[in-house]
Amino acid sequence: MSKVVVNNLKYRYPLTENLAINGLTFEIEQGELIGIIGRNGAGKSTLCAALTGLVPHFFKGAYGGSVHIDGINVKESKLSYISREVGIVFQNPFTQMTGAKETVKEELAFGLENLGVPKLEMLRRIEDALNLLEIDHLRDKNPLELSGGQMQRVAIASILVMHPGLLVLDEPTSQLDPQGTAEVFRAIKKLSNQGMTIIMVEHKIEEIAEYADRVMFLDNGKIVAFDTPTNVFSMNHLEEHGLRPPVFTRVCKGLGIRDLSGLYPVTLSEAVNEVQKFNESD
Amino acid sequence: MKKNRSLWMVKLNTASIALIPAAVAINYIGKLFAETLKLPLWLDSIGTIFAGILGGPILGALSGLINNVIYGLTVSPASAVYGIASIAIGVASGLLAYYGMVGKLWKVIIFGVIVAFVSSIVSVPLNYIYYGGQTGNVWGDAAFAFLNAHHVNIILSSFIDNISVDAPDKIVSSIVAFAVFSVLPKRLITLFDNSQETTTLD
Amino acid sequence: MQNISLYVNKKSFVHDVDFLTKLIYIFVFIAIPIISGSVIIGLLAILISLILHTCAGVLKKLIPIVALSLFVLLSVIIVQAAFIPGYHIVFFSLGPVHFYQEGLIHASLIIVRFLDILLVSSLTVLTTRPSDIVETLQRKGLSHRMGYVINSIFQIIPQMVSSMKTISDAQRSRGMETEGNLFVRVKAFLPLIGPVVISSLVGTRERAMALEARAFSADAKRTYFHEEMKYRYKTPVRIILLLLLVVSIIWRVL
Numbered sequence: 001m002s003k004v005v006v007n008n009l010k011y012r013y014p015l016t017e018n019l020a021i022n023g024l025t026f027e028i029e030q031g032e033l034i035g036i037i038g039r040n041g042a043g044k045s046t047l048c049a050a051l052t053g054l055v056p057h058f059f060k061g062a063y064g065g066s067v068h069i070d071g072i073n074v075k076e077s078k079l080s081y082i083s084r085e086v087g088i089v090f091q092n093p094f095t096q097m098t099g100a101k102e103t104v105k106e107e108l109a110f111g112l113e114n115l116g117v118p119k120l121e122m123l124r125r126i127e128d129a130l131n132l133l134e135i136d137h138l139r140d141k142n143p144l145e146l147s148g149g150q151m152q153r154v155a156i157a158s159i160l161v162m163h164p165g166l167l168v169l170d171e172p173t174s175q176l177d178p179q180g181t182a183e184v185f186r187a188i189k190k191l192s193n194q195g196m197t198i199i200m201v202e203h204k205i206e207e208i209a210e211y212a213d214r215v216m217f218l219d220n221g222k223i224v225a226f227d228t229p230t231n232v233f234s235m236n237h238l239e240e241h242g243l244r245p246p247v248f249t250r251v252c253k254g255l256g257i258r259d260l261s262g263l264y265p266v267t268l269s270e271a272v273n274e275v276q277k278f279n280e281s282d
Numbered sequence: 283m284k285k286n287r288s289l290w291m292v293k294l295n296t297a298s299i300a301l302i303p304a305a306v307a308i309n310y311i312g313k314l315f316a317e318t319l320k321l322p323l324w325l326d327s328i329g330t331i332f333a334g335i336l337g338g339p340i341l342g343a344l345s346g347l348i349n350n351v352i353y354g355l356t357v358s359p360a361s362a363v364y365g366i367a368s369i370a371i372g373v374a375s376g377l378l379a380y381y382g383m384v385g386k387l388w389k390v391i392i393f394g395v396i397v398a399f400v401s402s403i404v405s406v407p408l409n410y411i412y413y414g415g416q417t418g419n420v421w422g423d424a425a426f427a428f429l430n431a432h433h434v435n436i437i438l439s440s441f442i443d444n445i446s447v448d449a450p451d452k453i454v455s456s457i458v459a460f461a462v463f464s465v466l467p468k469r470l471i472t473l474f475d476n477s478q479e480t481t482t483l484d
Numbered sequence: 485m486q487n488i489s490l491y492v493n494k495k496s497f498v499h500d501v502d503f504l505t506k507l508i509y510i511f512v513f514i515a516i517p518i519i520s521g522s523v524i525i526g527l528l529a530i531l532i533s534l535i536l537h538t539c540a541g542v543l544k545k546l547i548p549i550v551a552l553s554l555f556v557l558l559s560v561i562i563v564q565a566a567f568i569p570g571y572h573i574v575f576f577s578l579g580p581v582h583f584y585q586e587g588l589i590h591a592s593l594i595i596v597r598f599l600d601i602l603l604v605s606s607l608t609v610l611t612t613r614p615s616d617i618v619e620t621l622q623r624k625g626l627s628h629r630m631g632y633v634i635n636s637i638f639q640i641i642p643q644m645v646s647s648m649k650t651i652s653d654a655q656r657s658r659g660m661e662t663e664g665n666l667f668v669r670v671k672a673f674l675p676l677i678g679p680v681v682i683s684s685l686v687g688t689r690e691r692a693m694a695l696e697a698r699a700f701s702a703d704a705k706r707t708y709f710h711e712e713m714k715y716r717y718k719t720p721v722r723i724i725l726l727l728l729l730v731v732s733i734i735w736r737v738l
């Protein structure tokens with residue numbers, strides 16, 4: 001069975017007319033890293049909320065279809081139960097800190113206290129998460145006094161201690177400086193390499209092209225394409241849906257450089273490769 | 283503020299819970315503002331009034347209560363008892379907003395007067411127990427002394443002492459709270475409505 | 485980050501006492517003077533509290549708390565002694581104003597009772613860490629959601645104040661007017677406060693979502709990261725306090 005099974009999902013926020021999500025059907029396998037892209041208002045954050053049960057439990061509104069994570073029906077389960085299965089990280093590092101804890105290690109313990117995890121197990125999980133995200137040296141610092149990148153890694157760690165099987169990240173780097181962004185991407189890649197299933201919304205298209213196994217391209221609450229980065233970014237008429245492909249792809253499209261199967265490179269290394277071949281063929 | 287929303291919803295949702303610290307912080311900042319500018323007002327209940335308007339009497343009451351617990355832990359422990367008055371302010375705001383004392387300036391002014399009235403009624407016994415009926419505010423206490431000297435009943439003098447200070451304060455606070463409320467996006471406001479239900483689409 | 489709580493982080497035998505025992509102390513030390521109805525007992529309670537403040541090393545922090553109430557206490561003396569009709573024995577006069585002895589006695593009763601309440605509650609607040617108070621109460625059944633609210637306020641307020649400071653420094657460097665008449669000053673401060681208030685309200689949405697993601701609404705039996713605070717002399721101290729109360733009741737009745 002797939003990790004995530006979404007079937008004809010539809011959703012409308014309270015007091016609104018239009019569907020924010022309009023008939024999504026897809027599956028995601030264990031261990032995949034999925035990038036979600038699309039212009040502002042496409043429905044990316046709404047989809048993330050639906051995967052974590054915030055839609056409909058937090059937002060209410062009108063809901064149709066279904067989301068199953070590891071066989072659990074999200075609509076029929078309580079948020080606190082879903083939070084063991086799916087973790088979510090948002091844009092703003094500051095609002096993700098509980099604001100009630102004075103040290104990073106207490107911050108990480110917050111979710112575990114709520115779940116009633118025994119003390120020893122709690123300590124073990126906190127140590128693991130501190131190491132994994134390379135924030136061990138921050139353990140006794142006040143979470144609200146960290147840099148953006150550090151705070152965001154604490155946010156990720158405080159979700160990971162709950163041992164979710166699926167991690168959803170909604171633009172985790174959009175409020176970070178370049179260094180913070182790099183720190184967070186490194187952590188995400190590490191998690192992915194360890195076999196974590198990850199779904200990440202990201203406007204930094206070059207990073208998506210580099211890291212994602214598959215890319216889901218949303219517009220107007222619908223899926224425009226859900227395929228490998230190469231296939232998605234090689235499509236024509238992307239701009240009509242408000243998407244600028246990665247810079248390397250645009251350059252190669254302009255120059256007409258593509259590989260044997262007619263697809264354009266999407267990452268720097270692929271582009272370099274093709275350009276070399278192109279030069280040699282001259 | 284829609285009529286169909288249940289007034290005494292006791293189980294607050296998480297958004298409402300997360301609003302309480304913001305409400306208390308707004309009270310704090312209002313107070314700081316009034317002190318820094320040496321305004322003749324307290325402005326320390328804007329957040330409580332706001333929480334009542336946004337989330338109803340229960341949320342208003344909780345915000346008021348917690349506000350004074352915090353006041354007790356940060357400024358003056360003995361004054362935490364005035365939390366009872368803060369609770370009354372929150373409840374009154376929630377009820378008044380629910381029954382439509384909103385929208386127009388004159389309505390908001392009446393809103394403020396009623397809130398001041400309610401908070402004074404609750405404060406009088408507290409003032410009496412603590413200070414023999416006074417408030418420690420120069421103008422209010424002058425009124426108290428004057429009325430007492432003219433043989434006005436001590437409860438009534440104490441009430442007048444209180445409301446003469448409270449009315450202007452609560453009117454201004456209510457106006458500010460409604461101003462903030464009116465600039466907030468609708469989609470944020472619905473999150474604090476504890477009676478929302480999910481409907482099915484097909 | 486600036487600390488807004490009154491708690492003084494020190495080591496003393498007063499600090500060691502657990503919060504529940506301190507609550508009993510508050511109750512007993514407020515009740516006894518009221519039950520006995522004697523100013524002397526009230527003064528004695530105040531004296532004991534003062535000694536405990538000194539032992540805990542928090543006397544310095546007590547001064548501003550008391551100073552806050554000085555004005556109202558002064559006002560109590562003046563009004564009670566000079567403006568309540570029906571008193572006869574003039575104690576002293578300031579120009580045309582007569583201060584009556586009965587009024588002064590009444591005022592001193594009010595003041596002693598007030599100071600007693602103020603001191604016992606201050607001692608507890610000055611020597612108990614707020615998050616410890618919250619955790620103790622949580623273990624005794626306070627909803628963890630309310631516990632969260634109280635704890636978070638201690639961080640959110642300094643955070644908001646410091647971001648207002650950042651904005652105001654920026655505006656001052658751009659030549660904003662913070663002096664002048666009331667209207668000018670109010671106008672200068674609004675752009676300072678407005679954005680901070682609005683953003684804190686808008687932030688509640690994401691904060692609430694983040695809390696949900698951390699199982700905030702779970703109804704599992706909670707566990708705690710911190711070990712429960714244990715006070716060694718809990719039982720004897722509590723017994724002594726309650727005995728004092730019983731004795732004062734008996735003394736009053738007889």
Ligand SMILES: Nc1ncnc2c1ncn2[C@@H]1O[C@H](COP(=O)(O)OP(=O)(O)OP(=O)(O)O)[C@@H](O)[C@H]1O
Binds near residue numbers: 013469
């Ligand atoms: N709380 C809400 N209430 C009502 N409508 C909402 C709410 N949140 C989002 N919407 C609407 O739903 C649609 C999808 O929004 P969503 O936030 O999912 O977009 P997004 O793809 O995440 O955009 P962005 O890139 O700007 O984050 C938009 O039309 C938006 O205006």
Ligand SMILES: [Mg+2]
Binds near residue numbers: 044045046170
């Ligand atoms: Mg979004």
